[in-house]
Amino acid sequence: MTTVHHTAITTTTNRVFATGACDQTRYVHDPLTGLTHRAEGLIALGRTRLPGSSVASWPTLHPGELDREVPVSVCWSPLVRCNLACPHCLDDKAVPELARxxxxxxxxxLGESGVLAVDISGGEPLLLRDLGELAATLTSSGCVVSVTTNGWHLQRRAEALAGQVDAVRVSLDGPDAESHDHWRGSGSFRRAVAGARAAVAHAIPTQLQTVLMTSTQGTAQRMVDLAEELGVHGVTFLQMLPIGEGAALADAELLTDEQARATVAELDIPDAVTVRLRTRDDAGGFTVIRADGRVWRNDSVAEGITTLHSLTNPSDLALTGRDGSA
Incomplete structure (x- = not known):
C-alpha cells in the first residue's frame, strides 16, 4: 500500500483526473501525485474534472489490488538524452532512441491499451520537440498525462505545456543551490525553481519530487518549506532505486523503507502542502516503457527488472503475472 502523509487541503480547485471501475469499485488516479484513490460515490469514467481536495480525502489503494488487465499508470521515457548528468539516474544511457x-x-x-495515466519522463522530456504531439495523442485517447522534468527548460515551455499536459513534476534534490547543484550541476537549482514558478503561474498542477537518500534525508523539512514558498501542490519523496546508473550509489545512499517512513513522519507539514512517500515496496511491479520501445517491470522489491520485451501491440502491457504490478 502506498504510504501517504495527509494534511488538510485548503484548495478546492478542480483538476483533471483519470477514473475507472473494476467490479463494484470506482477509482481515481491523480496524475500529479501518482496516487490511486478509491472513489466515494458515483463518478464519471474517463478523463474527469474533480475537486482536488475531495480526491485527496479519499482512501488510497495500491493499483495491484484492482482486477485490471493492464496497469493503471506507466512511466514512459521516450528519450535518454538529457542536459544534465545525475549520478542517481535510473536510465541506461546505452539504450537507443526511437525515431519521431x-x-x-x-x-x-499506450492510448489504445486501457492504461489510465502516462508519466512522460526521460532523459529530459522537455528536449522533445514533439512532446505536445505525444501528449495530445494520449489525452485524446482518454489518458491523463504528467511530465517529470529537471526544470531546466520549464520556464520557457510552461505556457505551451499548460494546454498540453495535466500535471508537471519538477525534480529537486535539495532546497537550495548548494545542495541541489551538487547532484545536478551549476545553475540547475535556479532554473528548476524558475520553472516551477512559471508552471504555477500558468495554472499547471505542479509537484516537487526529490530522491530520498542518505545525503538528502536531512533536507526533507526544508524541501517541504520550499514547496509552500513556491506555491506548488506538494512534495513526493522517492526512495532511491538501485537501478540504472544509480546502482553505483546504492551502498552509500540507500535508506531502508523504515528509515524513509520515519523521516516523513517527523516532518512539520503546512496545511497547503501534501507529502507523499513512495517506498521501494510501492515501486515494486511498476511498468516502464524505455526509449527503445521496450517494456520493463520492476521486480517486487524494485531493485531490478523482471521482464524486458518490445511494445508492439496493447497486449504487451498485460499484467500476466497478476503479482500486484501496477
Missing amino acids: KDRQRIAAL
Whole structure:
C-alpha cells in the first residue's frame, strides 16, 4: 500500500483526473501525485474534472489490488538524452532512441491499451520537440498525462505545456543551490525553481519530487518549506532505486523503507502542502516503457527488472503475472 502523509487541503480547485471501475469499485488516479484513490460515490469514467481536495480525502489503494488487465499508470521515457548528468539516474544511457514516427506509434499504443495515466519522463522530456504531439495523442485517447522534468527548460515551455499536459513534476534534490547543484550541476537549482514558478503561474498542477537518500534525508523539512514558498501542490519523496546508473550509489545512499517512513513522519507539514512517500515496496511491479520501445517491470522489491520485451501491440502491457504490478 502506498504510504501517504495527509494534511488538510485548503484548495478546492478542480483538476483533471483519470477514473475507472473494476467490479463494484470506482477509482481515481491523480496524475500529479501518482496516487490511486478509491472513489466515494458515483463518478464519471474517463478523463474527469474533480475537486482536488475531495480526491485527496479519499482512501488510497495500491493499483495491484484492482482486477485490471493492464496497469493503471506507466512511466514512459521516450528519450535518454538529457542536459544534465545525475549520478542517481535510473536510465541506461546505452539504450537507443526511437525515431519521431515510432514515438507516435508508442503513444498511440499506450492510448489504445486501457492504461489510465502516462508519466512522460526521460532523459529530459522537455528536449522533445514533439512532446505536445505525444501528449495530445494520449489525452485524446482518454489518458491523463504528467511530465517529470529537471526544470531546466520549464520556464520557457510552461505556457505551451499548460494546454498540453495535466500535471508537471519538477525534480529537486535539495532546497537550495548548494545542495541541489551538487547532484545536478551549476545553475540547475535556479532554473528548476524558475520553472516551477512559471508552471504555477500558468495554472499547471505542479509537484516537487526529490530522491530520498542518505545525503538528502536531512533536507526533507526544508524541501517541504520550499514547496509552500513556491506555491506548488506538494512534495513526493522517492526512495532511491538501485537501478540504472544509480546502482553505483546504492551502498552509500540507500535508506531502508523504515528509515524513509520515519523521516516523513517527523516532518512539520503546512496545511497547503501534501507529502507523499513512495517506498521501494510501492515501486515494486511498476511498468516502464524505455526509449527503445521496450517494456520493463520492476521486480517486487524494485531493485531490478523482471521482464524486458518490445511494445508492439496493447497486449504487451498485460499484467500476466497478476503479482500486484501496477
